[in-house]
Amino acid sequence: MASLVLASGVIAGCGSNNGNKNVEASSSSSPSSSSGASAPAKSGEVVKLKMWGGVPPESGPQAVVDNWNKEHPEIQVEYVRYVNDDEGNLKLDTALMTGQDVDIYVNYTMSQAQKRVESGFSMDLGTFGDYNIDEKMGADAANWKIDGKYYGMPTTMSSYFVALNKDALDAAGLPVPKEWTWDELREYANKLKKGDGYGFIQNTEPYSDPLDSALSKNGYTKADGTSNLDDPLVSKWLETLNAMMYEDKTTPPLGEQLTSKMPVEQMFLSGEVPMLNIGAWLLRSANNFTDYPRDFKIAFAPVPRLMENEADYVTRGGLGDFISINAKSKNTAAAWEFLKWYADGGMAPMAEGGRVPASKDADRDAALKSMLGSKPETYDEASLMYVTFEDATPKFVRSVPQEVVDLRAQEYEKYFLGSQSLEDTLKAMVSRHNDYLKQNAK
Template sequence: MGRKRRSGQMFLRLSVLLCLTVQAAVCAGCSVMGGSKGAAMGTELAGSGKIKLVLWGGVPPEAGPDAVVQAWNASHPGIALEYVRYVNDDDGNLKLDTALMAGQQVDLYFNYSFSQLERRIDAGVALDLSGFDDYDPDVRMGEDAAAWKVNGRYYGVPTKQNYYFVALNKEALEAANLPIPLSWTWDEMRQYARVLSRTYKYGLLQHLEPFSDPIDSLLTRVGYTDGSGHSRMDHPLVAHWLETMRAMMMDDRSTPEYGVQLTSKMPVEQNFLSGEAAMLNIGEWLFRSANNMKDYPRNFTIAFAPVPRLTEQEDDYVPRGGLGDVISIHPSSAHIAAAWEFVKWYADGGMLPMAEGGRFPASQGADRDVAMNYILGQQGPVLYDIDSLERVLHGRKTPNFVRSVPQPVLDLRIEEYEKYFLGVQTLEQTVGNMSRRHMEYLSDKR
């Protein structure tokens, strides 16, 4: 995995040199965008017949995008939207980055992490949206939107609320006399997993995307460096979380060994829904599969709990949250004004069919009740424990964080804790190496 990440970064660093002409075009285009929105759109449509917009995203077409495309095309007969799916992993993001740089038609695309957006801004393939004055994400999405600003500007519009949680087999907890947690620590999670693994193959499965969130939750609160500039990657609670996870893998056998999960590309969602595990640490994209009873039938109710914290005090806990699914416009698009119309339409309600896959709209212009109906469907009370779901969706703790750690730091961190989980270095070496390499990165950036 490390090689794939580094190859993607190398591609983007090299591509910056190729983007100088694109960046120049962006600067030139900013003055044009400041003019009349209607005039810009009229210029694009005049004498050209129907235009085509191409949107790239990471969600399977059948899980919402197809319905979005149909709704847009029905209401905008002069602008045909086409959706291209890329898988949101290292290879998929490299595929998108290559298309952005190679001149393929990519008018709009979704970014699923801050580091991806930042790299694309640096590569000159994300349009500065400050030239548009008819839509303000700060107003429409609220204060959480600002986490996606880069140097005070938006290069994409965040469109959905982020939700991260632990999905629970409610009947499994009831059989083990374990209550649905309202608030808990990773030590308590370990105890739950140990008990549940007596009956299930695994007490806990984790999606690898939010796997390291406990580290960022802690360091968002205490700071990634101390007052003297020393990295806090060697914080005692970081070490405690790593130790806890390895003990769950190797001693308790209540969660998969990291190497096994990595090499097998374990489909944790399907494993949880098939009844192989009693708990799953994941995000709102679980609904995409959990609502699909045809392909993923199950005979249990899903309940929900917050992600455990490392700290003992609830008041000290900063969970992951904020907004996501940031939609950007390629500055070399021939249809920038039309693309901007789509961004506003999508954010303010066009995205509602995406809610069936858990994508809850962030804009105040979208109907939240309709989104909830999409999420629950007709079988909602049968499929889900509604009380615990509403606590997760509507009882969100603030402040929260959007992961904004630079990609090289994410990479070095993963590389080091992979060695620990694979048994090739000690805990002390791991946190020491993470801290040292983090400080080297910070030094190189100065």
């Protein structure tokens, strides 16, 4: 059952800038002409737009569109929620392919964005000449360029972290780390574990980010063009997690977590488990004291590194929520007006769910106040500010092809289930990756 669950892609595409020829690293891009955009609506005619995104409406998007609709009676926006998993992304892709009403949509990984660009469903925003994405969003925006162009706009400051029960850390005499390794996290998990409980759990979305962190630095392929999925750091990640699952018993076996659909956010916010690997979306639950009441303070630490040398570390983050305009939309001009407004501050209600505006013209102070919710005293503000704004560790954006994500996940799952040795797992990942590289050679 676990094999079927994982094969269906529960662990979503993880990645980095991995030498993909379609990803342009340069930050220089100036929008050009406005040709190609749809004509604006006639005077008195109401334009109706549909925006698809993965965040629940009540966690900010509905307030955003309500604010816009009140201020802009001539352009009315409806928010459509799709769940950001394989099934939800398929729902969005099907809507795009079948010509359903999709005017604006949010991409959460580079692999998804690139696939939609290749299918012709993303408009080149360079066709508009009144907004400079590089200037507004900063140098990190360039990580989202495809073939040197912006087929969407990154809108949030994206952060991933280990959320910590600070009360539990204080009781154990453990400081909040500003930098640490997976070996050190393993020690924390052992010290924080109580009885038969776990010391550390992970959301499945960033589960395999450590692989991409290591390979974004060391390369997904070797000098001869063959797979590097047997990199020593890949082996270290596998061995470390396996030991935490079965020797220390400080983290749940992957198969058990997937088949039981383990509610990791609830387990952390209830105080059951003291450490959780997740992203900034945790805040939308952490600020919800009705459904997730808690009496402890949450602190935040960077995701640990596999390598010993901190200078070699690259972590996931930078900018996110890459919003595209459907190239097939009949209302691209109106969609562009909404997108500019959204990016430059209209998205402020999203901050309570951890989505801080990336634009330099957005009101950051208001966003931060919203992010801390109605009970700011329940957060260790210094550590939250550190992982969100101050951590200078270089960042990567997911861009690994989904096929590679799936094939490696299918193999390392066998290792975590005990049905395949470490050596055979590494060999299988390399062999299948090499086959993929040959089939997709240009």
